[in-house]
Every structure is written in C-alpha cells, then in structure tokens.
Amino acid sequence: MPAPATVADVIVVGGGSAGCVVAARLSENPYCTVVLVEAGPPAPAPGPVGTLPVGPGSELVWSYSAELEPGIPATLARGRVLGGSGAVNGGYFVRGTAADFERWPASWSYRAVLPYFRRLETDPVGERRWHGDDGPMPVTRTPAADLHPVSRAFVAAATSAGFGYQADLNEPDAVGVGPVPRNAASGLRVSTADAYLGAGPARPNLRVHTGTTARRLLFAGTRVVGVEVEEQGRGWALHADRVVVCCGAVATPHLLMHSGIGPAQELSELGLDVLVDRQGVGRGFTDHPEVTVGYRRRPLPHRSTTPLLEAVLEAELDTGPVELRPYTATFGEAIPGVSDPLGRLGVALMRPDSRGEVVLRSADPSAAPLVRYRYLRTAADRAGLRAGLDLAERLLRSDEFAGLLDPPEPGAAAAAMRAGVGTSMHLSGSCRMGSGAHPGDVVDERCRVLGVQGLWLADTSVMPELTSRGPHATAVMIAERVAGFIEM
Ligand SMILES: Cc1cc2nc3c(=O)[nH]c(=O)nc-3n(C[C@H](O)[C@H](O)[C@H](O)COP(=O)(O)OP(=O)(O)OC[C@H]3O[C@@H](n4cnc5c(N)ncnc54)[C@H](O)[C@@H]3O)c2cc1C
Incomplete structure (x- = not known):
C-alpha cells in the first residue's frame, strides 16, 4: 500500500x-x-x-561503470x-x-x-x-610552517623552476604555487x-x-x-x-x-x-583527466604538529593548462580498501577539449547509467597532459626533493602517460x-x-x-x- x-x-x-x-x-x-x-x-x-571513504565496499558512494577511453573501464x-x-x-x-x-x-x-x-x-x-x-x-x-615535507619540497621546487608563489589561490586570477584552500576545520572535512x-x-x-x-x-x-x-x-x-x-x-x-x-x-x-x-x-x-607520476618515498621526517593525514593535498601548482598535485599520502593510506604504496604527483589537464556522455542502459530507473568519458580524444589534450607530466618529472628530479624520495627514472612521464589516464572525479x-x-x-x-x-x-x-x-x-x-x- x-x-x-x-x-x-x-x-x-x-x-x-x-x-x-x-x-x-x-x-x-x-x-x-x-x-x-x-x-x-x-x-x-x-x-x-x-x-x-570512497574505496571498494564504501556505503557512502554510488559506484558507476565508466569508460575513460574506449576499452579502458573504470569505476566512478x-x-x-x-x-x-x-x-x-x-x-x-x-x-x-x-x-x-x-x-x-x-x-x-x-x-x-x-x-x-x-x-x-x-x-x-x-x-x-x-x-x-x-x-x-x-x-x-x-600554515607554511606546518607543511608536510613533500608539500614543502614541491613549493620550493616549483618556485625555483620560476613559478610564482600564490598565497591565496582563491583570488580571481590566481596562478602559481601555493597552499590549497580547503573546506575543513581542525583537520576535519x-x-x-x-x-x-x-x-x-x-x-x-x-x-x-x-x-x-x-x-x-x-x-x-x-x-x-x-x-x-x-x-x-x-x-x-x-x-x-x-x-x-x-x-x-x-x-x-x-x-x-x-x-x-x-x-x-x-x-x-x-x-x-x-x-x-x-x-x-x-x-x-567534461572532467579533468589526471595522470600521476609515482615514486618510492623514503621515511619522512615529518615533525610538525599537523597529523600526517590531515590533508592529502596541502599545496598545488596551477600553470593555467595543468594543475600539479603533490599528494602527501599514498592512495593506499588515504582511501580505505585501496592498495597503492607509491607516492604520487598528480597532473590534471584543466581545460580539456574532450567531451563525454551519460548514457541510459535500461528503462528501469534503478539501473545505473554508463558514464562514457572519451578522454584525450584531441591531439591538444594529449600534448597538454604530456607537457604537464614532463614538468612533474622535472620537479621530482630536482634538488628540493633529494632525500625525500627515489627520483623517478628518466622517461617516467612517458611511462605514466602510457599506463593510462585516470579521472579527477570533477x-x-x-x-x-x-x-x-x-x-x-x-x-x-x-x-x-x-x-x-x-x-x-x-x-x-x-x-x-x-x-x-x-x-x-x-x-x-x-x-x-x-x-x-x-x-x-
Ligand atoms: C572521491 C571524490 C573526490 C573529490 N575531490 C574533490 C576535491 O577535493 N575538490 C573539488 O573541488 N571537487 C572534488 N570532487 C568533486 C566534487 O566533490 C563534486 O563535483 C561536487 O561535490 C558535486 O556536487 P553536486 O551537488 O553537483 O553533487 P553531489 O555532491 O554528488 O550530490 C548529489 C546528491 O544527490 C543524491 N542523489 C543522487 N541521485 C538521487 C536520487 N535519484 N534521489 C535522491 N538523491 C539522489 C546523491 O546521493 C548525492 O548526495 C570530488 C569528487 C569525488 C567523488
């Protein structure tokens, strides 16, 4: 009834x-x-x-079948x-x-x-x-004094490479490297x-x-x-x-x-x-395609009062075409149920041309649709992402990161690109x-x-x-x- x-x-x-x-x-x-x-x-x-809390088995998310590129399935x-x-x-x-x-x-x-x-x-x-x-x-x-060593090295490497420091990334024309504004209080979302x-x-x-x-x-x-x-x-x-x-x-x-x-x-x-x-x-x-350059972390001397996992992303670099995201935790640490021991520097293409579609698969409203991204369909998108990955590789191999990680091998950017695209979930x-x-x-x-x-x-x-x-x-x-x- x-x-x-x-x-x-x-x-x-x-x-x-x-x-x-x-x-x-x-x-x-x-x-x-x-x-x-x-x-x-x-x-x-x-x-x-x-x-x-978005890993496998989470009760707080919808899981959609997605296709990032033809033949590359993903769960969204x-x-x-x-x-x-x-x-x-x-x-x-x-x-x-x-x-x-x-x-x-x-x-x-x-x-x-x-x-x-x-x-x-x-x-x-x-x-x-x-x-x-x-x-x-x-x-x-x-605060700058509390930044995780990875974030601190990243800010130093980006400024040495010529990018401006931007204390407030929420200014209308902000580009450059700086602390990430977060919707959080006392480390809680x-x-x-x-x-x-x-x-x-x-x-x-x-x-x-x-x-x-x-x-x-x-x-x-x-x-x-x-x-x-x-x-x-x-x-x-x-x-x-x-x-x-x-x-x-x-x-x-x-x-x-x-x-x-x-x-x-x-x-x-x-x-x-x-x-x-x-x-x-x-x-x-549209969504921001993201590829990460992985690296092996050395034990990190994090001595600040900020808990290690307070923020996964404390600092970032916006160049205009790409955003570089130095994650301070491995995805294995940040997402319950995910296994990934590598440190990662994410590179996302922020103005992609490629467009996707949400497609119905059934007349039953309880059946989930298919999300077809069609990422990296244009040469400009592929070139833009590749340029960002080359920059990421260069920054990770810079002196500022020495001692924090095993520098990625030459060619890591190309290998990351070949390994396939991911999504920022935007x-x-x-x-x-x-x-x-x-x-x-x-x-x-x-x-x-x-x-x-x-x-x-x-x-x-x-x-x-x-x-x-x-x-x-x-x-x-x-x-x-x-x-x-x-x-x-
Ligand atoms: C894992 C993850 C990480 C992200 N990280 C960031 C980040 O750090 N920064 C950032 O800027 N963006 C991030 N995003 C993207 C950002 O969170 C979203 O773009 C934004 O929250 C979307 O807001 P919305 O109101 O459009 O939809 P949502 O916040 O997704 O809200 C939709 C709501 O509608 C409900 N709903 C759906 N269908 C029905 C229905 N039929 N009946 C009743 N209720 C329904 C859903 O349960 C949900 O609560 C992330 C997204 C994800 C998934």
Missing part, C-alpha cells in the same frame, strides 16, 4: 554539495515549506579530510550521503577563476558570482574584497550538510528524507507537480509545483531522462515516453546552461529546465564550461545563486 502523498512548496531532490545549500537557504523563509530528498544515509560525523564513485560528494571528497575548495567565468553566459560573469562566493564562506586569508567573513563554509589552509543543515536548531518548515530515492519527476502536461520516490522498497509521491533537482552531474541527467526529458531517440529506443526532446541531457560533459556540464538557442542547452541562465515549468537544476550538471579548478566551491556558489532565483 503506497504511503500517503506529501505536499510542500518546494522539493529539493538530492542532498549533496548543492542540494543542502538550496534546502537550507529556501527554508530560511519560515513561510516556505521545503522537503529535501536524499538517497543516502544521514551525514556521518565529520572525518579527517585526508581520508576519503560519487557521494551517496547527506552532503553528497562534498562529504567524501579531498576537501580542496578552490573557486573557478575570472577567466573561467568569461566562458559562461554574461549573467554569470566573475563580477556577478563573486557575491555568492563571498556569502558562502568564512575565509580569514587574503584581501577582504574577495572573501567572506561570516558564511557557513570554513575555508582553511595548512566540513560538508554543506554540516555547514548549512547541521548548524542551528531544526526548522519546522524543512523536512529531510534520507534513504529516499527519486525515481521520476511527475508532470501535469509540461508543468512539474511532484516527485515519485522509493523508500525501503515502498513507492510514494511528493507533491509541489516547484522542484529543484540537485542529484549531481551523473544522477541529474539520469533522473531527467527517466522523466521523459532528454534525447528523444535514445529515450524512445528504450521504450521511455518522451515529454521534451532535449539533446543536451547527459551529453557534452564531472560537470551534463545538462548545460545556455540561452536555449543551442540544441545542447538544457537550462536557461536562471537554471530553469527549458521546455517545462516549475523545474530547476542546481548542481555541477549546469556548468556551461567546467572551471579550470575543482568544482566543489563552484557547486556551492551555484546553489547559493539558484536558491535566490527560486525564493518564494
């Missing part, structure tokens, strides 16, 4: 990095009733930002817990740059989004005109569930349903009227005439397609009814924002789904171009902004 239907002013589907923000901001209005639906469990107690993790991917991620919290937002519609210029970046954070570092003093997300950096929902007393006008999975959006004609959900095997309905989908860049296009919004031919071939033919749903996403842009004139546009500049009424998207799926930094801080900014568009 189905449970009774529930009615609210707004339903937010997906309680991840963005969804928690949207639900919290909308429910600041006591006259607006909000229901937040999250498939995963409630937020766990904040854990050390240097440990990522995304957060499945209140707080979403931001509750399990590496804690690097770097904004997109001013140049990144020049590639977005003019209404999302850096000038337009800066107030939302400031509103979401408390960051005592840097010039006040760029930063917020009283926002929910704490932003911290490892702070997700948006912690920062926006955990703080303060529960609000009577906000109901949070964890362990509840949205299967389909419900429509009357082309107006959204609610969401069909499943909780412990029972299906029931939630009703509202405003729905905000925040399921992340894989699950948002999946939910839209199962609701009849997507490439008509693909939906019809699976026997799904087509409500609106939108070619861009699931198509054209998948974005699978339901891109635009004017509506382009067949690939899925939402307008206020993030309303084109062709239907009452439906918004607010997560990394809407990014028209992936930022040249990790997307987490930008996801929170998008959520802050979209909440303002919906306010009752």
Whole structure:
C-alpha cells in the first residue's frame, strides 16, 4: 500500500554539495515549506579530510561503470550521503577563476558570482574584497610552517623552476604555487550538510528524507507537480509545483531522462515516453583527466604538529593548462580498501577539449547509467597532459626533493602517460546552461529546465564550461545563486 502523498512548496531532490545549500537557504523563509530528498544515509560525523571513504565496499558512494577511453573501464564513485560528494571528497575548495567565468553566459560573469562566493564562506586569508567573513563554509589552509615535507619540497621546487608563489589561490586570477584552500576545520572535512543543515536548531518548515530515492519527476502536461520516490522498497509521491533537482552531474541527467526529458531517440529506443526532446541531457560533459607520476618515498621526517593525514593535498601548482598535485599520502593510506604504496604527483589537464556522455542502459530507473568519458580524444589534450607530466618529472628530479624520495627514472612521464589516464572525479556540464538557442542547452541562465515549468537544476550538471579548478566551491556558489532565483 503506497504511503500517503506529501505536499510542500518546494522539493529539493538530492542532498549533496548543492542540494543542502538550496534546502537550507529556501527554508530560511519560515513561510516556505521545503522537503529535501536524499538517497543516502544521514551525514556521518565529520572525518579527517585526508581520508576519503570512497574505496571498494564504501556505503557512502554510488559506484558507476565508466569508460575513460574506449576499452579502458573504470569505476566512478560519487557521494551517496547527506552532503553528497562534498562529504567524501579531498576537501580542496578552490573557486573557478575570472577567466573561467568569461566562458559562461554574461549573467554569470566573475563580477556577478563573486557575491555568492563571498556569502558562502568564512575565509580569514587574503584581501577582504574577495572573501567572506561570516558564511557557513570554513575555508582553511595548512600554515607554511606546518607543511608536510613533500608539500614543502614541491613549493620550493616549483618556485625555483620560476613559478610564482600564490598565497591565496582563491583570488580571481590566481596562478602559481601555493597552499590549497580547503573546506575543513581542525583537520576535519566540513560538508554543506554540516555547514548549512547541521548548524542551528531544526526548522519546522524543512523536512529531510534520507534513504529516499527519486525515481521520476511527475508532470501535469509540461508543468512539474511532484516527485515519485522509493523508500525501503515502498513507492510514494511528493507533491509541489516547484522542484529543484540537485542529484549531481551523473544522477541529474539520469533522473531527467527517466522523466521523459532528454534525447528523444535514445529515450524512445528504450521504450521511455518522451515529454521534451532535449539533446543536451547527459551529453557534452567534461572532467579533468589526471595522470600521476609515482615514486618510492623514503621515511619522512615529518615533525610538525599537523597529523600526517590531515590533508592529502596541502599545496598545488596551477600553470593555467595543468594543475600539479603533490599528494602527501599514498592512495593506499588515504582511501580505505585501496592498495597503492607509491607516492604520487598528480597532473590534471584543466581545460580539456574532450567531451563525454551519460548514457541510459535500461528503462528501469534503478539501473545505473554508463558514464562514457572519451578522454584525450584531441591531439591538444594529449600534448597538454604530456607537457604537464614532463614538468612533474622535472620537479621530482630536482634538488628540493633529494632525500625525500627515489627520483623517478628518466622517461617516467612517458611511462605514466602510457599506463593510462585516470579521472579527477570533477564531472560537470551534463545538462548545460545556455540561452536555449543551442540544441545542447538544457537550462536557461536562471537554471530553469527549458521546455517545462516549475523545474530547476542546481548542481555541477549546469556548468556551461567546467572551471579550470575543482568544482566543489563552484557547486556551492551555484546553489547559493539558484536558491535566490527560486525564493518564494
Ligand atoms: C572521491 C571524490 C573526490 C573529490 N575531490 C574533490 C576535491 O577535493 N575538490 C573539488 O573541488 N571537487 C572534488 N570532487 C568533486 C566534487 O566533490 C563534486 O563535483 C561536487 O561535490 C558535486 O556536487 P553536486 O551537488 O553537483 O553533487 P553531489 O555532491 O554528488 O550530490 C548529489 C546528491 O544527490 C543524491 N542523489 C543522487 N541521485 C538521487 C536520487 N535519484 N534521489 C535522491 N538523491 C539522489 C546523491 O546521493 C548525492 O548526495 C570530488 C569528487 C569525488 C567523488
């Protein structure tokens, strides 16, 4: 017997990095009733930002089948817990740059989004005109004196190689090497569930349903009227005439397609009814391909008061085309269930040309889609990544690293490239924002789904171009902004 239907002013589907923000901001209005639906469990107690609970068997992630290049399979993790991917991620919290937002519609210029970046954070570092003093997300950096020896050697090697030192990587045009801003406090990761929902007393006008999975959006004609959900095997309905989908860049296009919004031919071939033919749903996403140069570490004389695993990534180098990430822990130390004894310097291509797609494999909404990356399809992408790997090899062989590691053999960069590409897990842009004139546009500049009424998207799926930094801080900014568009 189905449970009774529930009615609210707004339903937010997906309680991840963005969804928690949207639900919290909308429910600041006591006259607006909000229901937040999250498939995963409630937020766990904040854990050390240097440990990522995403390894095999983790109960806090969705595992998707992915194909990075034709014939190169991979498993892709995304957060499945209140707080979403931001509750399990590496804690690097770097904004997109001013140049990144020049590639977005003019209404999302850096000038337009800066107030939302400031509103979401408390960051005592840097010039006040760029930063917020009283926002929910704490932003911290490892002090220079406490840097892990690997981070310290990396900063010294990069500056000796001619790269500028950048104390605040969240300045609008920041490039160079410097400490990584993190969404962490006292070494513990702070997700948006912690920062926006955990703080303060529960609000009577906000109901949070964890362990509840949205299967389909419900429509009357082309107006959204609610969401069909499943909780412990029972299906029931939630009703509202405003729905905000925040399921992340894989699950948002999946939910839209199962609701009849997507490439008509693909939906019809699976026997799904087509409500609106939108070619861009699931198509054209980008992510930062990453290849690491591995090395054998020597025993490290880490004498700071900072615990060794407080942060996996304390410092980084942004050159523009690539980002170099000197991980301070092996992946075996950082990810429970993973076995990898090598130290690693990651190299990620930050403005790749190659585009991927999220493809339905079944008409059953509980069946996971396939994520096809099509990484490194262009010569420019391959050359850009290769140049970054050569730089990584050079830095690791520099004097600054002497004594910390066995320098990689000459040719390590080429060998790393041959060994195959990995992913930064920054998948974005699978339901891109635009004017509506382009067949690939899925939402307008206020993030309303084109062709239907009452439906918004607010997560990394809407990014028209992936930022040249990790997307987490930008996801929170998008959520802050979209909440303002919906306010009752
Ligand atoms: C392992 C890992 C490490 C990363 N490290 C970094 C990093 O250090 N820095 C950085 O900038 N970025 C990082 N990222 C990327 C970043 O965390 C994400 O891009 C960002 O958190 C995405 O936010 P979102 O709101 O779009 O989606 P998510 O945070 O993924 O939220 C989506 C939510 O929707 C829920 N959901 C999905 N489908 C349904 C459904 N049908 N019904 C109900 N609920 C549903 C999910 O369970 C999830 O909670 C990392 C990602 C991963 C996976």
